[in-house]
Amino acid sequence: MLDDRILLWRLKRGSPRALRRLYGKVEGDLLTLATNLLGRSDRAEDVLQDVFIRFIESLDTFELTGSLKGYLAKCVANRSRDLTRRDRTRAAGPLELAQRVTSTQAGPLQRAIADEQRRRLSDALGQLPCEQQEAVLLHLQAGLKFREIADVQNISPKTAESRYRYGINKLRSMLNGQVQE
Amino acid sequence: MRSLKDTRNKIARAKVHTDNRANQGILEDVLERFARTHGIQPAAPGPNRWRMAMKNPMAKLAVAAAVIVIGTGLITIWHTGERAAYAFTQTVEAMQGKRSFHIQTYFGQRRKDEFWAEFDDEGNLIRFRQEEDGGPKGPLITIWENGILNRYFPRQNLHQYSRLPNTEHGIEGLEAFDPETIVQETHALVEAGRAVMETDELARYAKLVTLRVTQEDRELRQVLVVDPVTKFVVRVDDYWGTGKEGTIHKGIEVLEYNEAMDPKLFVPDFPEHAILMDQVTQEVGLAQGDMTVKETAVEAARQALEAWAQEDYATAGKLFGGMPPQWFAARDDIRPVRVLSIGEAESIDEEDRPPYLVRCQCEIERNGRTRAMTLGLIVPDVDGQPGRWHVAIRLYDEVPADTEDLDLNGADLGLVQGQLSDEEVATAVVRQFWESFQAGDYEAVEKLVPPEAAVRVRRHFGVIKVLRIASVGPAAVMPTREDKAMVVPCTIEYEKDGQGGSIDLEALIVQHADRWVLHDFID
Structure with a gap:
């Protein structure tokens, strides 16, 4: 069994196999996170590449305190936020996400229903304030704890939890059609 | 009305995917940067670009000419006499664009694995066969083609038939044995000045260089x-290392390169009476539906054990990943007659992620007596069947029905550090572990490992006889771990079923207070 510590240990010893393994293990979740945060898959791919390259360049001095995926998710969130601030636009988000989400449904009818559900989810996510959207995605898609989200957002863990709660409640309301913000 | 839990699940499961080319591009760039950082040749980018060039006849000529010019300038092994100068770049060039290879691996002087692999024009794996000499789990034959994996465990007479797509990363592990990659990595190291290449004085008289x-x-x-x-x-x-324990040796012999292969090699030819674990022609496991993964794990464990207890082998078989009734018949001695409790889904490592372990208390009957048994079921997802999870027996341990839980406080486990350095005590733990094993002193063995690992150790290593502890150490610090830990390599020669073998392992030794315990073996 290769856990993160062993994976990192091998990465530091220069194992390309370990790097492939790490990449294969996290790329799906990190790409999902970056796409949802940025609203654009092409930018999300750039972020993923950038985060990985920065990570391998800092390997010599890198010390693992949590999980590797958690650390990389934090990097994705930070980098995505930098880009969003720079661009000041999130216009491409919902449609892009709806088009690129995987479908595991079998038939065309089920797929159409699923696509519509995803489009609604994507729309709803896009309507959340950025901080709440980030807290929800980091917690649910990247699996970060509130303490880790607090580090990313430079706030207290309680505030991170509050942002998540506000965000998830708003999402539920929007998806139930009760609130149209 | 959508519940909060439903909303959470919906977000958690919404996955985005990129197209494979983009994804592969990212990985290649990252690998290339990684290779530059560590002074090694990346396995993927080089061949891809080379193959693109080699598809064009004009480019092929130009590349060949460039290789000869560069090769004579950089890595040339000169032979005087009639034979022309040999340049290693000629080998790099000759071995580009692999279509197939057949290799034999060695550890020490012992034969280990034999591989046959075939690739398409782009270097993508088409199919492979691997015959592993086997460690504690025994020999294993693996055949993969068109996303279907057939694995046969002769010792268990078990044939696992499952789906395994070849991702853009390739079937993991195969690249480590790829002669093309090995040659490229060596070439890159020498070119970068990180390694020195030389030839034997008498090489010009030999048939091989x-x-x-x-x-x-x-x-x-x-x-x-x-x-x-x-x-x-x-x-x-x-060959690694120069310490007093001697060197570690691993080798590969390239038996065939780019030769046509016998198609029969890739046809599963396992015994007809093998136990077939079928995950291809039927849906197996439990569908997750709206449950969380942890809830699914607990539910799958509950349903599997209850079906087994009721001798409903059709249901139990699917939940156990496609096992037929004969598999259960061979385990009738641990068949639950009553399920006492189903535990929660536990993480098996430090991260809260699947697969989870569910510890269950059951009653079994043996020789007319009822006994309590702890059955640990691991619940992985089913290969090739998204959203479905099956159970497998991870551990079982009988406990007398009237025994309370063991009090582990103050357990006399591991070795006390005393005046020894971290490296010395870690090495001593591993050496003592194997010496105790060799002497058949399992009580001493189990005192070196955490209690939860004792059953696993018995199951993994109890079937072998340790012949020789070929090497132990040197220990290396695992710097990324929060608590103190060392990694100790070791090589063990053993006998099993009348056949000899050797296995190289890395032991993870962790400090608990003033004691050091063998936490696990890596891989």
Whole structure:
């Protein structure tokens, strides 16, 4: 069994196999996170590449305190936020996400229903304030704890939890059609 | 009305995917940067670009000319006499664009695995066969083609038939044995000045050219044997370490390179009476539906054990990943007659992620007596069946029905550090572990490992007889771990079912207070 510590240990010893393994293990979740945060898959791919390259360049001095995926998710969130601030636009988000989400449904009818559900989810996510959207995605898609989200957002863990709660409640309301913000 | 839990699940499961080309592009760039950082040749980017060039006849000529010019300038092994100068770049060139290889791996002087693999024009794996000599789990034959994996465990007479797509990353592990990659990595190291290549004085009189590569910063010595006619590498031997325990040796012999292969090699020819674990022609496991993964794990464990207890082998078989009734018949001695409790889904490592372990308390009957038993079920997802999870027996341990839980406080586990350095005590733990095993003193063995690992140790290593502890150490610090830990390599020669073998392992030794315990074996 290769856990993160062993994976990192091998990465530091220069194992390309370990790097492939790490990449294969996290790329799906990190790409999902970056796409949802940025609203654009092409930018999300750039972020993923950038985060990985920065990570391998800092390997010599890198010390693992949590999980590797958690650390990389934090990097994705930070980098995505930098880009969003720079661009000041999130216009491409919902449609892009709806088009690129995987479908595991079998038939065309089920797929159409699923696509519509995803489009609604994507729309709803896009309507959340950025901080709440980030807290929800980091917690649910990247699996970060509130303490880790607090580090990313430079706030207290309680505030991170509050942002998540506000965000998830708003999402539920929007998806139930009760609130149209 | 959508519940909060439903909303959470919906977000957690919404996955985005990129197209494979983009994804592969990212990985290649990252690998290339990684290779530059560590002074090694990336496995993926080089061949891809090379193959693109080699598809064009004009480009092929230009590349060949460039290789000859560069090769004579950089890595040339000169032979005086009639034979023309041999340049290692000729081997690099000759071995580009692999279509197939057949290799034999060695550890020490012992035969280990044999591989046959075929690739398409783009270097993508089409199919492979692997015959593993086997460690504690026994021999294993693996055949993969068109996303279908057939694995046969002769010792268990078990045939696992499952789906395994070849991702853009390739079937994991195969690249480590790829002669093309090995040659490229060596070439890159020498070119970068990180290794020195030399040939034997008398090489010009030999039919094969022997190249010795010394990579000082990694304490690696590599010996490559090249056929000067085909320019192919026919044998690669790696030697690590110079300590008093001697060197560690791993080798591969290239038996065939780019030769047509017998199609029968890739046809599963396992015994007809093998126990078939079928995950292809039927849906197996439990569908997750709206449950969380943890809830699914607990529910799958509950349903599996209840079906087993009721001798409903059709249901139990699917939940156990496609096992037929004969598999259960062979385990009738641990068949639950009553399920007492189903535990929660536990993480099996430090991260809260699948697969989870569910510990269950059951009653079994043996020789007319009822006994309590702890059955640990691991619940992985089913290969090729998204959203479905099956159970497998991870551990079982009988406990007398009237025994309370063991009090582990103050357990006399591991070795006390005393005046020993971290490296010394970690090495001593591993040496004592294997010496105790060799002496058959399982009580002493189990005192070196955490209680939860004792059953696993018995199951993994109880079937072998340790013949010789070939090497232990040197220990290396695992710097990324929060608590103190060391990694200790070891090589063990053993006998099982009348056959000898050797296995190289890395033991993870962790400090608990003033004691050091063998936490696990890596891989």
